[in-house]
Amino acid sequence: MLNERKLKILEAIVKDYIETAEPIGSRTIEKKYNLGISSATIRNEMSDLEEMGYIIQPHTSSGRVPSDKGYRLYVDNLMNYRELTLDEATFLKNIIANNINHMEYLMKETAKAISLLTNYTTIVSEPTVNKTKISHVQLMPMDEKSIALALITDSKAIKNHVVLVDFELSDAELNNLTQILNSWLRGRAIDEVDVDNVKMSGDSNISKVFYKVLDAIKNIILQEKNVNIYTSGVNNMLDFPEFSDIEKVKSLFKTFEERDVLITLLGESSADDIQIVIGAENSIEQMKDLSIIKANYQFKGRDLGAIGIVGPKRMDYFQVSSILNGIVKNINDILRNAGNDDG
Amino acid sequence: MLNERKLKILEAIVKDYIETAEPIGSRTIEKKYNLGISSATIRNEMSDLEEMGYIIQPHTSSGRVPSDKGYRLYVDNLMNYRELTLDEATFLKNIIANNINHMEYLMKETAKAISLLTNYTTIVSEPTVNKTKISHVQLMPMDEKSIALALITDSKAIKNHVVLVDFELSDAELNNLTQILNSWLRGRAIDEVDVDNVKMSGDSNISKVFYKVLDAIKNIILQEKNVNIYTSGVNNMLDFPEFSDIEKVKSLFKTFEERDVLITLLGESSADDIQIVIGAENSIEQMKDLSIIKANYQFKGRDLGAIGIVGPKRMDYFQVSSILNGIVKNINDILRNAGNDDG
DNA sequence: GTTAGCACTCGATAAAGTTGGTTGCTAACA
DNA sequence: TGTTAGCAACCAACTTTATCGAGTGCTAAC
Numbered sequence: 174m175l176n177e178r179k180l181k182i183l184e185a186i187v188k189d190y191i192e193t194a195e196p197i198g199s200r201t202i203e204k205k206y207n208l209g210i211s212s213a214t215i216r217n218e219m220s221d222l223e224e225m226g227y228i229i230q231p232h233t234s235s236g237r238v239p240s241d242k243g244y245r246l247y248v249d250n251l252m253n254y255r256e257l258t259l260d261e262a263t264f265l266k267n268i269i270a271n272n273i274n275h276m277e278y279l280m281k282e283t284a285k286a287i288s289l290l291t292n293y294t295t296i297v298s299e300p301t302v303n304k305t306k307i308s309h310v311q312l313m314p315m316d317e318k319s320i321a322l323a324l325i326t327d328s329k330a331i332k333n334h335v336v337l338v339d340f341e342l343s344d345a346e347l348n349n350l351t352q353i354l355n356s357w358l359r360g361r362a363i364d365e366v367d368v369d370n371v372k373m374s375g376d377s378n379i380s381k382v383f384y385k386v387l388d389a390i391k392n393i394i395l396q397e398k399n400v401n402i403y404t405s406g407v408n409n410m411l412d413f414p415e416f417s418d419i420e421k422v423k424s425l426f427k428t429f430e431e432r433d434v435l436i437t438l439l440g441e442s443s444a445d446d447i448q449i450v451i452g453a454e455n456s457i458e459q460m461k462d463l464s465i466i467k468a469n470y471q472f473k474g475r476d477l478g479a480i481g482i483v484g485p486k487r488m489d490y491f492q493v494s495s496i497l498n499g500i501v502k503n504i505n506d507i508l509r510n511a512g513n514d515d516g
Numbered sequence: 517m518l519n520e521r522k523l524k525i526l527e528a529i530v531k532d533y534i535e536t537a538e539p540i541g542s543r544t545i546e547k548k549y550n551l552g553i554s555s556a557t558i559r560n561e562m563s564d565l566e567e568m569g570y571i572i573q574p575h576t577s578s579g580r581v582p583s584d585k586g587y588r589l590y591v592d593n594l595m596n597y598r599e600l601t602l603d604e605a606t607f608l609k610n611i612i613a614n615n616i617n618h619m620e621y622l623m624k625e626t627a628k629a630i631s632l633l634t635n636y637t638t639i640v641s642e643p644t645v646n647k648t649k650i651s652h653v654q655l656m657p658m659d660e661k662s663i664a665l666a667l668i669t670d671s672k673a674i675k676n677h678v679v680l681v682d683f684e685l686s687d688a689e690l691n692n693l694t695q696i697l698n699s700w701l702r703g704r705a706i707d708e709v710d711v712d713n714v715k716m717s718g719d720s721n722i723s724k725v726f727y728k729v730l731d732a733i734k735n736i737i738l739q740e741k742n743v744n745i746y747t748s749g750v751n752n753m754l755d756f757p758e759f760s761d762i763e764k765v766k767s768l769f770k771t772f773e774e775r776d777v778l779i780t781l782l783g784e785s786s787a788d789d790i791q792i793v794i795g796a797e798n799s800i801e802q803m804k805d806l807s808i809i810k811a812n813y814q815f816k817g818r819d820l821g822a823i824g825i826v827g828p829k830r831m832d833y834f835q836v837s838s839i840l841n842g843i844v845k846n847i848n849d850i851l852r853n854a855g856n857d858d859g
Numbered sequence: 860g861t862t863a864g865c866a867c868t869c870g871a872t873a874a875a876g877t878t879g880g881t882t883g884c885t886a887a888c889a
Numbered sequence: 890t891g892t893t894a895g896c897a898a899c900c901a902a903c904t905t906t907a908t909c910g911a912g913t914g915c916t917a918a919c
Binding site (some may be wrong): 554575 | 891892893894895898899900901
C-alpha cells in the first residue's frame with residue numbers, strides 16, 4: 174500500500190491538476206507544496222506511483238497527470254465533504270421554497286442552480302409518474318370538439334391531455350364521468366392500470382367519451398414510462414481547456430442530446446448516498462473522459478429520479494459532492510414532508 | 517442601377533458563397549458559371565460591385581464575399597420561394613397531426629422538425645395565454661394540504677398550478693367553488709381579469725381557498741405575460757465553418773440562452789408574411805453576423821407568437837424561407853380550424 | 860535513503876519559407 | 890469604347906525548420 178509520502182504527493186498532483194489542467198512535474202511540487210523533500214526524491218516516488226498506475230505521463234518528458242485510479246484513491250481516501258457555505262445554503266433554500274408547488278419547475282430550477290454554483294453541467298431526471306399512484310382524474314370542457322383531461326398523482330405531478338370528440342358534453346355530464354373514472358382509478362398505481370379491460374354500458378355518447386378518455390390515460394402512462402430528463406449548464410463545458418477543440422465540443426454536445434445515454438448515465442446504480450463515477454468507470458463510450466457525481470432522490474421509499482453533475486475528469490470532486498450532498502438532503506426533506514400523511 | 521451582367525455576377529457570388537463559405541474570385545466565376553465573359557471583365561465588374569457596396573474583399577488579394585447589401589439584393593430581387601417537396605410536406609404534416617392536441621408540444625416539435633430539415637437553429641415563441649380568453653377553470657383535490665388548479669384558454673392551452681391550504685376540502689366543495697369561479701371567469705380575456713377587486717362572503721374556509729385560488733390565477737397570468745420561448749438545433753451551429761472558433765461558439769451559445777435577446781429577435785416586427793433580417797439589420801449587437809428568417813402565427817386575428825430560423829449570414833435563404841412558408845400556412849390552418857366556432 | 864548534477868526528450872512556440880488563388884494594371888485587340 | 894491576355898504583386902494558409910523550456914531518468918556522491 175502507499176506510504177504517507179506517496180499519498181501526499183498523489184494528493185498534490187490531483188489537486189494541482191484539478192486547479193490548473195496542466196501536467197505537473199517534480200520541481201513544481203517541490204516549490205509549490207512544502208513536502209520537505211527534494212525534487213529528485215519526488216521524482217523517484219512519482220516513478221513508483223506511475224508504475225502502480227496512479228498517475229500517467231502523457232508523453233515522455235512531460236509532467237504527470239492523475240489516472241482514473243489516482244482520482245479514485247483521492248476521492249475515496251483523501252477527500253471528505255464540507256458543509257454548505259451560508260451563501261450556498263440560502264441560495265438553494267430560496268430556489269426550493271420558490272418552486273415547492275411545482276415538481277417540474279423544482280427539478281429544472283434545481284438543475285439550473287447547481288450549474289450556476291458549480292460551473293459544471295447538471296442532468297436531472299424528473300419524478301416519473303409510473304411509480305406513483307393516481308390520486309385524481311378530472312375531465313374539463315375545452316371547446317365543442319375537445320375535452321381536457323388532467324391526471325394528478327400522489328407525487329404531486331399534474332399531467333394534461335386533450336381528448337377530441339365529435340359532440341359536446343355538458344358540464345354535468347363531464348362531472349358525472351369524472352366521478353365514474355375516479356371511483357375506478359383513484360389510489361391505483363399508475364403502471365398497474367389496465368385500461369384495456371374496462372367495460373362500460375349505458376348512454377352511447379358518454380361511453381364513447383369514456384373509452385377515448387381511457388385511451389388518453391393509456392397514452393399518458395406510456396409517455397411517462399419514458400423518463401423526462403433535463404440538462405442545464407451544458408455551455409459551461411465550453412470554459413474547460415479540455416474542450417477547446419471544436420470537434421470534441423460537437424461530439425460532447427451531441428451526446429448530451431441523447432436521452433438514452435443520459436438516462437443510462439443517471440440510472441446505472443441506485444445506491445443511497447452520493448456516487449462518484451470517474452472516467453471509464455461508466456459504461457458509456459462517449460463519456461470516457463468525463464466524471465459524474467450523482468445522487469438519487471426518493472419519495473415514500475421509491476426512487477423517483479436522480480441528479481447528476483457532469484464535468485471533466487479533473488472536476489472539483491470536493492466542491493461538487495459537498496453541494497450535491499446538501500441539495501439532496503433538502504429535496505428529500507421536502508418530498509418527505511409533502512407525503513407525510515400516509516404510506 | 518445594376519445591369520444584367522452585374523446581377524448575374526452578384527448572384528453567382530452569393531450562391532457560391534452560400535455553398536462553399538469561401539471568398540470567390542473572378543477566375544472561379546469564369547470557370548464555374550458560364551457567363552460568356554473573361555475573368556478580366558468579371559474582375560472589372562466586381563471592382564464596380566465592390567465600389568457600390570454589394571460585395572466585400574476580406575483582405576487585399578482575396579476573393580470577394582457578399583455584403584449585407586449584397587444579400588439584401590439577392591433576397592429581394594433574385595430569389596423566390598419554391599413549393600415544399602413531397603418529403604418535406606409529409607414530414608411536417610405528420611409532426612403537426614401527431615401533436616395537434618397539445619399546443620406546447622406542437623410548437624416544440626415544429627421547432628425540432630425545422631432544425632432537422634434545414635440544419636439551422638430554430639427559435640419559437642409559444643402561444644401566450646395573455647392574449648386569449650379563459651374558457652374554463654377547474655379545482656381538483658391533490659392531497660390534504662394542496663389543491664390543484666387548471667386553467668384552460670380558448671387557444672387550447674392548459675395551465676396548472678398548486679394551491680397550498682391548511683385544511684381539506686371535499687370534492688363537493690371543490691366542485692362548488694369551481695362553479696363559482698367559472699361563472700365569474702369564463703369568457704374573460706386573461707389580461708383583463710382583475711382578481712384584486714373580487715369579494716366573497718360566506719363560509720370562511722371556502723372563501724379562504726377562494727382568495728388563494730385568485731392569487732394563483734394572478735400568478736399564472738403574470739407568469740404567462742413573460743413569453744415562453746424555445747430553441748432547437750442550437751448545436752447545428754457547430755457545423756458551420758463560421759463557428760470553428762471556440763470563443764465565437766461560446767458567445768453565440770450564451771446569446772441563445774438570453775430570453776430577452778431571443779424575444780427581441782422574434783418580436784422586432786410583426787408583418788404578415790415571411791421576414792428576412794440580414795446581419796446588422798437586426799438591432800442585437802451579438803447577432804450582427806447572423807441572419808434570421810421569421811414569421812408570425814395568428815389565432816383569431818391575434819398574433820400569438822413567432823417562428824424564427826437563425827443561421828450564418830450565408831444561410832440558405834431560398835430553402836429556409838420556402839420551408840417556413842409551408843409551415844406557417846399549415847400551422848395557421850390548424851389554429852383557424854381549432855377556433856372556427858366563434859369569433 | 861536522499862540529493863545534486865547532467866544529458867536527453869519532446870510538446871509548444873516562433874521564425875522562415877512555400878504555395879495558390881486573387882487582384883490591379885497595362886497594353887493590345889475588336 | 891468595351892473586352893481580353895499577360896504579368897507583377899499580394900497575402901492568408903500551410904509546411905518546414907529552429908528554438909525554448911519544463912520535465913525525466915540515471916549516476917555518483919553524501
